[in-house]
Amino acid sequence: MRITMVGTGYVGLVTGTCFSNTGNDVTCLDVDRDKIEKLNRGQSPIYEPGLDELIRRNHKAGRLTFTTDQRRAYETAEVVCICVGTPSDERGQADLRYVLSAAADIGKAMEAAPGPTGGTIDERRAKIIIVKSTVPVGTNARVREAIAAETGKKFSMASNPEFLKEGAAINDFNKPDRVVIGVAEKGTGDRLRDLYEPFVRQGNPIFVMDIPSAEMVKYASNAMLATKISFINEIANLCEVYGADVDEVRRGMCSDRRIGNQFLYPGLGYGGSCFPKDVLAVISMGEQANRPAKLLASVHEVNQRQRLEFIGKIEEHFNGELKGKRIAVWGIAFKPGTDDIREAPSVTLMEHLVSEGALVSAYDAVAEQRCRALLSDSIEYADSAVEAVKGADALVICTDWDEFKYPDFDLIHEKMAAPVVFDGRNIYRLELMREHGFTYYSVGRSPVREASGRQVPAGG
Ligand SMILES: NC(=O)c1ccc[n+]([C@@H]2O[C@H](COP(=O)([O-])OP(=O)(O)OC[C@H]3O[C@@H](n4cnc5c(N)ncnc54)[C@H](O)[C@@H]3O)[C@@H](O)[C@H]2O)c1
16 A cells, blocks of 8 residues: 555654555655655654664665655555644643644645546545544544545545554564454455555454544543552552552452552652543543543643652752752663653753752763753763762662662662662662661552661771
């Protein structure tokens, strides 16, 4: 199929590249010239494991091209996937301006292209406009109207929400747990089934349903995952107060198969470009329909509070006096495997530390550039995890990148001015930290307050 991806970001670039890899002819369109120039030079604008190689291979084979030229992108495409951003607006609603502006562009390009206007729709041939962006129920209908306002040409609409996870995006897209397709006409569903068939060879389902249900599946899924995170964080906070260990609680609880063990890790709360905005969008959908989404309002509140609770631990340790304190931060990305820092807990935390007069030295092997663009020179950037902790009064772990999981603890201890660790991801065992002589704060577990087990050399 000839496919155009509108928006060459985390979703458009990954899904477009994977579609080209199964033999489709894919054009990735973006309004961001720098991004497209970079891609045409063979460089990926985002960090996603395995993506560079796939882009290079398919670009070289001529199946994957990048452009800012709308006419070229839209004219001959059989399928157009809208993958532009849908950030929260100031009221928490999904901001649809990029989606609707892309829809108007598509309509104009269709109108300018040769071909008959009007008549009945031929489901086997009509251009299919897919909304892949995460959008509130009813948005496909608005996109249809926005396109139809610009052209009399016939087209089909489909909702095809994307479930890939940054950091594992290629595998997720190539081997999805499920594919969800919302359509109004059966023929459109059949054509999209064919497009996805190569990705579900192992028998995972393709669900074809009505458009509003498909739109809702995505929000319901993300809202559920966010709920699990806030749930375990709430339990973790209670564990701290009542002297329980959330790791033990988690183990005991998750062995119940009805509960399962996925997505129940306590920490700094969820961040990233999806969960925060999608939870807010569902809350807002509830408000607009006068059906308040009370559970999700709490999920959001618990998540916001989680960062503040953690900051509170740091402040308490320093008796509220952060001015002049040197704080190392390991991990900036909102999760490992990506350079995405949108809504990252690390950013809230670092901004707070800086506002209180602390000196922050951060290290993240892939997210540094994005952080520089956001926080400029308000913090220092280290070239390695060890360099970040030199002379630090405390280390804060914000992202559980593999390289932080088993560092040379003695070296870290030696380099720090004070061996204090605030672990927002619970990556170390309490005993281990005790043995290595750290004061150690984590989430939902008792703090290790003193360097009791360590053999401190005389005079040291
Ligand atoms: N990032 C994820 O992990 C993920 C996963 C599933 C679903 N989603 C959803 O997919 C959508 C896209 O997310 P993303 O993270 O890829 O966004 P992104 O910000 O990385 O990319 C969006 C791109 O669209 C471009 N764009 C905006 N308007 C345009 C237009 N009129 N024409 C062409 N290009 C245009 C922007 O320049 C940008 O490059 C969102 O709705 C998001 O919720 C994201």
